[in-house]
Amino acid sequence: MNMKRFILKCRLFFSTIFVRYDQKQEKGFIYEFDDDRFKKLSLEEQGIQVQKNWNKYMKDK
């Protein structure tokens, strides 16, 4: 292992222990959709809203 690799390995080791990285969590995909109003709808209503949303997307496209 060359010196650069050794230094980077050490850096990675210490940074994973001592540093917390705040990365933006994705929320834009449908499977991550986390809206309380949507959750409160019945499954049938949820399906209708998803279909409406899809129809609008296809129409705009």
Added chain:
Amino acid sequence: MSLFSKRKKLIISGCSYTDNYAKQQKMKEFPIWGELLAEKLDMDLINLGKCGFGNKAIYHSLTEEILKRKDIGLVVAMWSEVQRVSFFVDDKPLYRKNGDVYKNDWDCFHPERIVLDAEWHDKFYKPPMKNIKKSGLKYDISVALRNKFLDDIKSGVKESLGYMYALQSICELNNIPHLQIQGCQPLMGKGEPLQSVQYKEFCNLIIESPYIDKMKETFIGWPVDPRIGGYSIDSKLEDKHRFSPEDTHPNEKGHKYISEVFYDEYEKIYS
């Protein structure tokens, strides 16, 4: 851009961070970083970036344009997620209602997202009804790749690093000024603790790769991840640079910031 302009060309490619994402999403438009940078450098912009592009598509779109031109002022690659897959499709042009012509040469997607999306829709289909999201080529390929572990981080990193080094080599060989940077986060966003585990693997793969000491200063933020002293443009964006907590793409301020990053580095390296 005039067809007969003698100005040098700024050729860029990337994903939604490079394409006109606001226009795609039918949001209020603003100048994107490529346009701002071209104006600062007094060059004509050729933007090959498309929303959803994977690194294979970014690499090939750039190299094909580079090799057929002699009037290049600067080439910029803004790399995407390493696990996106890209297939050359050469579809017919699509004529949109608003008059835009959309030509899709590459079909790119993230297999894990395709599968998650399809599975999320399962709840709306009761047998014998079939989930239509679970049909089609994209889904079939995604399932096959995931079942055989062919979309893992290791293969994505290996392939992407190869493209990054190949682009650098082609530009050097042809004496073309160039810059590279990681645009969005290189891995799909996951909750902790999985995210940390995956990024540790990602960093180790970069460290152990033969490319670790081959990338030049033209790769801004190399070696890509803050844990090993690098950065992506996404890791530099603050909240004010993004549309919203749900949509973390760069907004107008974000694009202005990105153009400044590139301009400063260009001045430092090539002036």
